[in-house]
Amino acid sequence: MNESNSRPAANFPDSANPGPFALTARKFAWRYVGNVAFWIQRLTGVALVGYLILHVHTIHDLQNPEKFDAALKLFGTPLFKLAEIGLLATVILHALNGIRLTMVDMGVQLTRQRQWFWYFAIGAGAVLFLAGAIPMFIYGILQHS
Amino acid sequence: MSPRAVNWFLQRITGAALLVLLIMHFWVEHFAAEVRTPAGLTFEVIQQRFFRNPWFVAIDITFLFIALYHGLNGVRNICLDYNWGTRFRTPITIAIVLVGIIVAYWGVTAFTGNSHLVPPEARVAAAR
Numbered sequence: 325m326n327e328s329n330s331r332p333a334a335n336f337p338d339s340a341n342p343g344p345f346a347l348t349a350r351k352f353a354w355r356y357v358g359n360v361a362f363w364i365q366r367l368t369g370v371a372l373v374g375y376l377i378l379h380v381h382t383i384h385d386l387q388n389p390e391k392f393d394a395a396l397k398l399f400g401t402p403l404f405k406l407a408e409i410g411l412l413a414t415v416i417l418h419a420l421n422g423i424r425l426t427m428v429d430m431g432v433q434l435t436r437q438r439q440w441f442w443y444f445a446i447g448a449g450a451v452l453f454l455a456g457a458i459p460m461f462i463y464g465i466l467q468h469s
Numbered sequence: 470m471s472p473r474a475v476n477w478f479l480q481r482i483t484g485a486a487l488l489v490l491l492i493m494h495f496w497v498e499h500f501a502a503e504v505r506t507p508a509g510l511t512f513e514v515i516q517q518r519f520f521r522n523p524w525f526v527a528i529d530i531t532f533l534f535i536a537l538y539h540g541l542n543g544v545r546n547i548c549l550d551y552n553w554g555t556r557f558r559t560p561i562t563i564a565i566v567l568v569g570i571i572v573a574y575w576g577v578t579a580f581t582g583n584s585h586l587v588p589p590e591a592r593v594a595a596a597r
Binding site for chain 1: 491510512536583
């Protein structure tokens with residue numbers, strides 16, 4: 325392993341003479357990234373439990389078809405579609421960061437876990453998110469009738 | 470393994486299972502041929518699926534239990550992460566288990582004993 329792998333800050337081109345903002349950004353990007361990831365995992369986790377409870381509450385309306393279809397119709401409106409896009413982002417962040425956490429637990433790529441946060445959880449997550457969010461936005465919101 | 474180690478381990482196992490189940494869930498509810506219609510997902514689509522394939526109920530209920538375990542165990546981990554003293558540990562666990570039982574009851578009773586999801590022939594047979 326070369327030195328730049330264990331010292332991620334050296335990946336920045338301006339590492340010789342950073343300004344105060346660049347320094348703060350770099351601290352959050354590489355030194356405090358574990359804390360950032362911790363809070364993302366915790367907040368998205370709590371949000372997803374809240375969603376799960378509401379979701380199961382709606383599914384319970386399968387006992388009452390009219391009520392269920394009325395609920396589905398409400399969830400097809402643009403505001404709920406926008407919330408659904410937010411849900412997609414929440415799920416992707418929690419899932420990909422969860423994969424990274426499991427890798428840390430198993431000792432896989434342990435010295436590069438910070439890079440895995442940015443390039444995998446955030447980078448690959450953003451690609452996945454856009455792949456899902458763009459069709460959801462076009463068909464769910466722009467073409468909503 | 471200690472109970473806490475089992476909890477930690479199961480959180481990883483259920484997380485991995487949820488990854489697979491959630492991808493299936495997204496596919497079935499948003500991308501499958503039956504829902505790629507102008508009306509999208511409706512009660513009728515769900516009803517037709519459950520007539521044809523009882524695996525939908527089995528997988529949905531398994532999914533519900535795994536998601537509830539993972540989610541509520543996560544909430545419990547967060548609660549116990551703050552120093553409220555050990556005397557709150559059991560009440561917190563009891564409260565969270567109660568929430569789990571209520572939500573599991575909502576979810577399971579959406580499917581079991583739901584006369585709208587039984588095929589029409591079976592409904593006639595039951596009425597006889």
